[in-house]
Amino acid sequence: MNTLQAIILAIIEGITEFLPVSSTGHMIIASSFFGIAGDDFTKLFTIVIQLGTILSVVVLYFKRFFQSINFYYKLFVAFLPAVVFGLLLNDIIDSLLENPIVVAISLIIGGFILLKVDDWFGNSENTEISYVTALKIGFFQCLAMIPGVSRSGASIVGGMSQKLSRTAAAEFSFFLAIPTMLGATVKKLYDYYKAGFELTQDQTQLLLIGNVVGFIVALIAITSFIGYLTKHGFKVFGYYRIVAGIAILIIHFFIKELTII
Template sequence: MDFINILKVIFLGVVEGITEWLPISSTGHLILVDEFIKLNASADFKEMFNVVIQLGAIMAVVVLYFSKLNPFSSTKTAGQKKATWVLWFKVALASIPAGVLGLLFDDFLEEHFHSFLPVAIMLILYGVLFIIVENRNKGKEPTTFTLGTLSYQTAFIIGLFQVLSLIPGTSRSGATIIGAILIGCSRYVAAEFTFFLGIPVMFGASGYKIYKFLKIGNSFDMTQTVLLLLGSIVAFVVSIIAIKFLMNYIKKNDFKVFGWYRIALGVIIIAYWLIVK
């Protein structure tokens, strides 16, 4: 097995673990990283790899929030179990828009948006939106402070915002957090619901990518299997750190720093694209 390829996979896992939860676009960053750190694998494998290692990231959410997400916990009262089921129903409802449209337009989006310029534009656009939304909401009190008071209607609207993240560079967490804040959720509720919303979406997207990979005649050899597992494990470990950092950060800070980061990165990418490409 190529040692250099292993190092590249570890680096990609680190990038995924950080960028999946911070609102700066994991898919966009993985596409950009591939420009400079070429994984020694087929285009089909790399396309599938960039999505499937998100399973490692999402397992970090499952582990960190297992008690809150487990409706069968023996330590919960009947009321708490019911509230957990209600949370899952809200997550399921919010997952429908992105799930349906993702299946319908996956090939189109891969063909037209998985490249430098669209990623850079989306990074800048949503960076500006983060700053605008935070400035607009400055001094305003949120109307939703807990997941328990999050209505089905609000959950579905957040799910509609998640559709925007189908375009690389947008950021799934970024789109849903912006949407949630706009309709009155606190930053903490917006972030937590975004984490939970990622569970069915990422499992579904990963399963679909594996299905497409195998459907066109590919198969997993031992090397590819090890690379997938390694990338997922690294993404899992780094995600735990990133999630804890973000949830502590937003207790006292807003999201504008991520907006400025997105704008700066987008400008650098466009400059590179114009000069080098």
């Protein structure tokens, strides 16, 4: 991985992490086109630079983190399913991270769901999150262990299925990203060193660049997304996912000379 590739991947991460379009899926596709998707450092990079994006949540919602201790308890409850399923399915998840077909199919299915989610659940004005609701959202988030599903998309739909408003569901999804991504980063770094790898100085610099770029881009993406979501809903993201998924399938199966996935 070179510096330009790191910056491009970080921009993709910053834009897509909090949108319901799957940041992991987009980075798998981008790294596949770069020819570095199977590299162990690339897999580490795509996880670790999420630290920069979650820092943007802390900065934007700083005051919300001091509301009450119950806020942290609910985040912990919502985080638990990801811990359990992440540990149980770690090897399966890793094997899927190099498969663009899984990403494409997940994008398309998720796109159709987003086209209908407003019709199914409406736009409630409820903003109160109970412990049971938090746990259910946590289970929905686990669907994002399948590349292309979208962590934010799954958890937002999960929140709306529990009669939360779009904004409340989206913001809780942002907050839930913090322990989820932090846990994933620690686990990935542990596995990386356990496998006998060590970060070189150049790789450490790439991780730093990726986190800084991801942080800046995510700040813009979050503020833009909340404003758009409140007014317009999810349909544009649904159409985007469907088009992107179909495009990936066409490139992979029919445009052989352009395919390096």
